[in-house]
Amino acid sequence: MTPKQLLIVAHAPSPNTRKLAEAALRGARHPDIEQVETRWVPPLEAQPQDVLQADAIILGTTENLGYMSGALKDFFDRCYYPVLEEKQGLPCALYIRAGMDGTGTRRAVESIVTGLRWNWVQAPLTLRGDWQDAFEQQVEELGMYMAAGLDNAVF
Template structure:
């Protein structure tokens, strides 16, 4: 069975809405053979990442950067996972009150340094998520679950 790991920092109702949409897409009944594992960024571990066939990262944009919780996740897993997770497909969603650019750039820089492969362009939302934003998050979850299946088949 393929494993999709969703690592998130969800401190607000807007980010909760985005997470729920990602989970709904990832757990779509038409996608079989994928176990969805959800972890708060402060609780995600090296074994979680090593067992994953794809990762969805979710964060807020805080003062022009990713959340401290997601940064802590990367600080925890970077070196232990660096060589064993090269090529891992990942996707990203970011919520901000005014801008998401710095958070996206920071996450993509670290993921690139780990040789992870961005599977989809990030879903970024400024303000309250609307129907289109929820649909984009749903699609992000679904296609990243499919990427986990594909990646598991390559191993």
Template sequence: MARLLLIHHTPSPSMQAMLESVISGASTPEIEGVELVRRAALAVTASDVLEADGYLLGTPANLGYMSGALKHAFDTIYYPCLDSTTKRPYGLFVHGNNDTVGAVKGVETITTGLGWERTADHVTVLGEPGKQDLESCWELGATLAATLSP
């Protein structure tokens, strides 16, 4: 069974709503053969990343960058996973109050270094997530899961 690892930092109600939509999409019953594994960004290990076949990443945009928790996760896993996870698919969802550009750019820089392949459009939300934003999060989760489905 393929393993989809969801690495997230969800400190706000907006991020929590987005996370729940991503989880719902990634675990929809129509997609079979994919196990969704959830890890808080501060708890993820290199073993979690090495054992996964694809990744969903969720972060708030804090002070123009990804959260310190997600950056810590990348710092923890980067070198142990550098040569072993290339070409694996990933997707990203980001929430910001004013701007998400720096957070997206930071994640793209690191995932490019890891050799991960962006499989779906990033979901970026400013302010309170609306119905369309949450549907986009659902689609992100479902797209990544479908990518890994046999």
């Protein structure tokens, strides 16, 4: 049986945001998940081919001036049209590391995902305010949830 592919495209410009991306990976690679391969590709390195090979995607971004990171926006700019027709229905999830409220960031990503016709598997996770160690656990659970859903053909 060919393993499913979970792609994490997450902007991680600081030690704390790197912890979040690593937490998503750790959750997705839980030992009970057997038929899912997960990899993290920074948005500036991610290519349309990465998305075309994915069976599900987790997006991660910082809140930058009330918007998604420029790196994630660049990813969408480069990948939108090359994957538009091929990946409709792609299961996706989002986490936002927001110093403020994350509303503008969420709205911007939701707009693009709607255009791509990807399917949200849960509401975006917004990690608001000052850093909390609990953020890592929340993102780890998100990674595990996505991978387990793929592993069990839930989506």
